[in-house]
Amino acid sequence: MTATQLTLIQIDNYGPWTVTPEPRREMDLQTLQSRLFADLAQFVGSRDGYVFFTRFDNMVAATNGLDRTDHALLQESIGNRYPVTISLGVGVDEVPIEALETATERVQDAGSAQSADRAEVLGGEFHEDSGDGDLRIAHFDVNDATGKYTDRLNEFDTFIEIEQGYASLMRYMREAHGALSFFVGGDNIIAICPDLSVEEYHDAIDHVAEEAGVQLKVGVGRGATAHEAGIGAKHALEDCRYEGTLVEFA
Numbered sequence: 604m605t606a607t608q609l610t611l612i613q614i615d616n617y618g619p620w621t622v623t624p625e626p627r628r629e630m631d632l633q634t635l636q637s638r639l640f641a642d643l644a645q646f647v648g649s650r651d652g653y654v655f656f657t658r659f660d661n662m663v664a665a666t667n668g669l670d671r672t673d674h675a676l677l678q679e680s681i682g683n684r685y686p687v688t689i690s691l692g693v694g695v696d697e698v699p700i701e702a703l704e705t706a707t708e709r710v711q712d713a714g715s716a717q718s719a720d721r722a723e724v725l726g727g728e729f730h731e732d733s734g735d736g737d738l739r740i741a742h743f744d745v746n747d748a749t750g751k752y753t754d755r756l757n758e759f760d761t762f763i764e765i766e767q768g769y770a771s772l773m774r775y776m777r778e779a780h781g782a783l784s785f786f787v788g789g790d791n792i793i794a795i796c797p798d799l800s801v802e803e804y805h806d807a808i809d810h811v812a813e814e815a816g817v818q819l820k821v822g823v824g825r826g827a828t829a830h831e832a833g834i835g836a837k838h839a840l841e842d843c844r845y846e847g848t849l850v851e852f853a
């Protein structure tokens with residue numbers, strides 16, 4: 604059984620800030636958002652967690668191994684260095700979407716994302732002493748994306764193909780298994796999953812092939828932290844390449 608600890612990261616009152624005193628230059632907002640993501644990735648990653656940029660104003664992190672003190676330090680450090688602050692909600696559950704639901708409620712219960720009165724919320728429960736089997740990470744990759752798309756199509760049409768595959772996978776994994784799948788660049792999607800069988804991964808791959816015409820393969824890892832599970836998933840994906848298979852477990 605898995606015990607996934609997820610953190611919702613939400614920039615406080617960001618919408619109003621982007622237009623106060625008047626709309627801010629778009630590339631300045633993009634710079635802030637990508638630097639914030641980079642700082643979060645470094646902080647969370649150095650403690651063996653994973654963070655995903657999702658919509659940039661809201662991000663999701665797999666934080667097994669990070670406790671309340673780590674989260675408070677992250678908030679303090681961001682608050683000291685950015686013109687915005689962040690609220691953090693944390694949840695733990697066997698099913699990733701349930702952990703995120705709990706994490707989200709902690710933040711939502713404290714007030715609106717666009718409230719000047721709500722700032723630096725830190726709420727939720729933490730999973731202490733995360734064990735080897737607590738996290739499952741699945742690393743999906745498009746088969747021969749370079750040969751099929753990158754070397755043949757323009758970047759925009761390639762992007763459409765990859766995004767359609769992503770859209771199909773993220774919805775299927777969410778609805779069938781409560782798993783959370785995130786596009787991480789190139790042709791790669793990383794999913795935080797409950798315990799799933801080889802057949803269940805094959806079904807997901809078949810679904811995306813039928814619905815979006817995109818052929819995926821996947822490596823699956825387990826560990827006490829996202830890094831441990833994720834590095835196992837990457838090695839398993841290499842095994843897929845070597846063996847010519849579509850699903851491998853580390």
Ligand SMILES: Nc1nc2c(ncn2[C@@H]2O[C@H](COP(=O)(O)OP(=O)(O)OP(=O)(O)O)[C@@H](O)[C@H]2O)c(=O)[nH]1
Binds near residue numbers: 750844
């Ligand atoms: N985020 C992330 N991106 C990766 C990783 N490995 C490859 N990529 C991205 O994926 C793109 C395509 O690389 P590959 O997936 O190795 O190439 P491919 O043509 O699909 O070949 P096969 O996967 O062997 O079928 C690269 O340009 C990178 O952007 C990874 O571990 N993480």
